[in-house]
Amino acid sequence: MGRKIIPIGPYHPLQDEPEFFKLHVDGETVVDIDIELGYNHRLVEKIAESKNFDQVAFMVERICGICSTSHPFAYVNAIDDLLGVKAPERALYIRTAIGELERIHSHLLWLGLAGHFLGYNTVWMWAWRYREPVLDIFERVAGNRQNYGMMKPGGVRRDLYEEDFPWIKKTLRDLIPKIDMFKGAVMDDPVIRARTEGVGVLTKEDCREYCVVGPTARASGVNIDIRRDDPYAAYDKVEWKVCTHEGGDVFGKAVVRILELYESINIVIQCLDKMPKGPIDSGIKDIPPGEGIGRHEAPRGEVVHYIMADGGNSPARHKIRAPSFMNVASNKKAVIGETISDATIILAAVDPCYCCTERMTVVDYKTGKKMMDGQDLIRLSREKTERLRNR
Amino acid sequence: MLKYLFNFIVFPGFLFTVIVGLLACWIDRKVTARIQWRAGPPWYQPFIDIVKLSIKEITVPRAGSKGLFFLSPLIGLSAVTLVSTLVWLVNIDPASKGFSGDVIVIVYLLTLPAIAVMLGASASANPLASLGASREMKMVLAYELPFVICLTVPIIKSHGLLRLSDIINYQAVNGSFAASLSGIIAFIVMIFCMQAKLGLVPFDASEAETEIMAGTYIEYSGMLLAIFKITKTMLMVTLPLFLITLFWQGFNFLSLWKYVIILVVIILIRNTNPRVRIDQAVRFFWGKMTLMAILAVLLAVKGF
Numbered sequence: 001m002g003r004k005i006i007p008i009g010p011y012h013p014l015q016d017e018p019e020f021f022k023l024h025v026d027g028e029t030v031v032d033i034d035i036e037l038g039y040n041h042r043l044v045e046k047i048a049e050s051k052n053f054d055q056v057a058f059m060v061e062r063i064c065g066i067c068s069t070s071h072p073f074a075y076v077n078a079i080d081d082l083l084g085v086k087a088p089e090r091a092l093y094i095r096t097a098i099g100e101l102e103r104i105h106s107h108l109l110w111l112g113l114a115g116h117f118l119g120y121n122t123v124w125m126w127a128w129r130y131r132e133p134v135l136d137i138f139e140r141v142a143g144n145r146q147n148y149g150m151m152k153p154g155g156v157r158r159d160l161y162e163e164d165f166p167w168i169k170k171t172l173r174d175l176i177p178k179i180d181m182f183k184g185a186v187m188d189d190p191v192i193r194a195r196t197e198g199v200g201v202l203t204k205e206d207c208r209e210y211c212v213v214g215p216t217a218r219a220s221g222v223n224i225d226i227r228r229d230d231p232y233a234a235y236d237k238v239e240w241k242v243c244t245h246e247g248g249d250v251f252g253k254a255v256v257r258i259l260e261l262y263e264s265i266n267i268v269i270q271c272l273d274k275m276p277k278g279p280i281d282s283g284i285k286d287i288p289p290g291e292g293i294g295r296h297e298a299p300r301g302e303v304v305h306y307i308m309a310d311g312g313n314s315p316a317r318h319k320i321r322a323p324s325f326m327n328v329a330s331n332k333k334a335v336i337g338e339t340i341s342d343a344t345i346i347l348a349a350v351d352p353c354y355c356c357t358e359r360m361t362v363v364d365y366k367t368g369k370k371m372m373d374g375q376d377l378i379r380l381s382r383e384k385t386e387r388l389r390n391r
Numbered sequence: 392m393l394k395y396l397f398n399f400i401v402f403p404g405f406l407f408t409v410i411v412g413l414l415a416c417w418i419d420r421k422v423t424a425r426i427q428w429r430a431g432p433p434w435y436q437p438f439i440d441i442v443k444l445s446i447k448e449i450t451v452p453r454a455g456s457k458g459l460f461f462l463s464p465l466i467g468l469s470a471v472t473l474v475s476t477l478v479w480l481v482n483i484d485p486a487s488k489g490f491s492g493d494v495i496v497i498v499y500l501l502t503l504p505a506i507a508v509m510l511g512a513s514a515s516a517n518p519l520a521s522l523g524a525s526r527e528m529k530m531v532l533a534y535e536l537p538f539v540i541c542l543t544v545p546i547i548k549s550h551g552l553l554r555l556s557d558i559i560n561y562q563a564v565n566g567s568f569a570a571s572l573s574g575i576i577a578f579i580v581m582i583f584c585m586q587a588k589l590g591l592v593p594f595d596a597s598e599a600e601t602e603i604m605a606g607t608y609i610e611y612s613g614m615l616l617a618i619f620k621i622t623k624t625m626l627m628v629t630l631p632l633f634l635i636t637l638f639w640q641g642f643n644f645l646s647l648w649k650y651v652i653i654l655v656v657i658i659l660i661r662n663t664n665p666r667v668r669i670d671q672a673v674r675f676f677w678g679k680m681t682l683m684a685i686l687a688v689l690l691a692v693k694g695f
């Protein structure tokens with residue numbers, strides 16, 4: 001068989017989001033891959049400039065459905081950085097607990113999807129069933145299963161009630177045996193190991209070159225984690241450890257995520273135990289001119305928000321970099337040389353979230369030529385920043 | 392003549408096997424759903440699925456080869472119908488029916504559905520379908536080897552009987568082959584081959600939904616897809632029956648539990664495994680399964 005193009009996307013049962021991977025295949029072997037994103041660009045950064053600081057927290061929450069608190073978390077961190085003050089102690093603990101609860105449900109969701117991509121629908125359904133209690137916790141504390149709306153510049157929007165704590169802790173502890181079961185199912189199942197071990201290996205050097213973040217990097221033995229390297233919220237006040245794996249393959253990524261589930265449960269329970277009494281909101285009135293950078297270790301890796309304020313009611317510039325933006329590109333390294341069957345699980349193993357990642361390209365539609373390349377856009381962006389500075 | 396036509400079309404051939412197959416399909420879906428904490432469909436769901444598919448429009452790919460595209464579902468369907476008629480008739484009345492060498496004919500006919508799928512996929516001129524077809528071809532090459540080797544076990548054990556009814560009668564006198572060591576090994580290997588023949592997880596690489604979007608069936612719609620589905624459901628009845636006939640003293644309406652047991656085994660295998668890659672499947676069948684099959688034959692020759 002000669003070289004063919006196998007399209008994965010823009011609409012494909014592999015992922016629910018619009019994305020396009022052009023696999024150039026020779027027989028069953030992938031020889032090249034084109035990653036084309038941009039089907040769902042929503043001008044989020046531009047919209048942020050027309051919203052006030054409180055509204056932006058809600059707006060960025062809707063960037064991603066799965067890690068819906070990661071973006072607001074990074075955003076409020078950026079505001080805290082801009083102001084140079086920390087939110088009240090209790091708010092920090094609540095933020096941490098919410099962030100970790102989200103990691104639990106997001107990793108369980110990925111585990112289920114990974115099973116589905118391998119054709120193992122039982123794992124899919126079971127993982128999603130055991131994700132339900134976590135969503136129940138969210139429903140109890142925030143009123144929503146997704147999009148909790150807990151983050152707020154200078155604090156949190158809602159308090160956690162002490163009378164809920166025993167129930168939350170019990171629900172999480174009940175989750176541990178189930179995760180043990182998944183751990184056994186993944187680590188001991190010979191067929192799963194055959195499908196995932198040594199597949200889509202990303203070496204340490206590859207990770208550095210592609211600036212891969214999050215569990216994808218940690219599975220390759222790169223020991224990075226923003227929660228430990230640049231502590232924010234209450235992460236420096238609780239005991240936990242960073243989980244790494246040396247394999248770099250799909251199996252390693254699954255193992256890292258499963259181990260992180262235990263750590264996250266541990267962190268949430270500690271947060272609930274140590275949570276001090278006090279206010280949850282510092283009552284920020286206005287945002288002075290300045291710049292702030294907020295980072296948060298989202299379930300998929302480090303998410304960065306940059307806020308530039310000019311003393312007005314809304315951000316003058318809001319820059320977002322989602323973790324999938326770094327991780328999806330690393331597929332180029334991981335997929336080439338593998339078979340099509342493996343390509344799908346490798347593409348999914350970085351836990352991609354395309355809506356966070358969408359970027360824009362300006363193309364002349366008559367000739368199909370790109371009007372602007374990356375350098376042009378960077379130049380434009382710098383010029384704009386310069387304009388804002390001089391305003 | 393009319394009697395044979397009735398046998399072929401209504402009972403126990405096409406119509407009857409389809410109804411039983413769709414019920415088996417419902418059991419499969421229901422048990423799968425219960426394993427996966429879902430509610431599952433009502434018993435008539437597979438029937439209305441087929442009805443709905445039948446009244447949908449058939450789209451034909453412009454670049455495809457139209458004659459083959461329409462013909463290949465029918466090839467598969469007619470082959471399975473013939474097999475089901477033969478196997479049912481032999482089991483209902485072991486004394487009279489069948490002809491010498493019908494075991495061999497059935498083995499050939501059972502490969503036709505897979506070949507029909509390949510033909511149809513190649514005729515649809517879709518890169519994903521051709522990928523699915525090439526996987527299907529590899530899969531056929533992989534599972535046919537242990538399947539045929541295992542087939543010799545009942546023949547050896549019955550001292551060279553090549554007629555299904557004779558094999559049933561021999562087992563009725565001398566006990567089922569599955570009770571012997573060689574018989575049970577061959578039976579287990581056959582169950583794995585059957586899983587691959589049915590195209591179920593873990594051997595569903597040719598129609599892997601999340602990889603190549605139903606692969607071989609990607610261009611099929613409406614009635615033609617319904618015929619492929621019907622072929623699959625008929626196989627789901629015919630293959631276990633064929634196995635029971637060969638190894639387990641045959642089948643009558645009182646021994647429904649034999650079929651249910653095999654069905655449950657199929658469902659359990661399908662729900663406790665991820666999809667294997669095509670090269671892993673080939674290695675599995677040509678390695679472990681073929682070795683076990685040869686072992687079973689050697690044991691059968693030695694009389695175990």
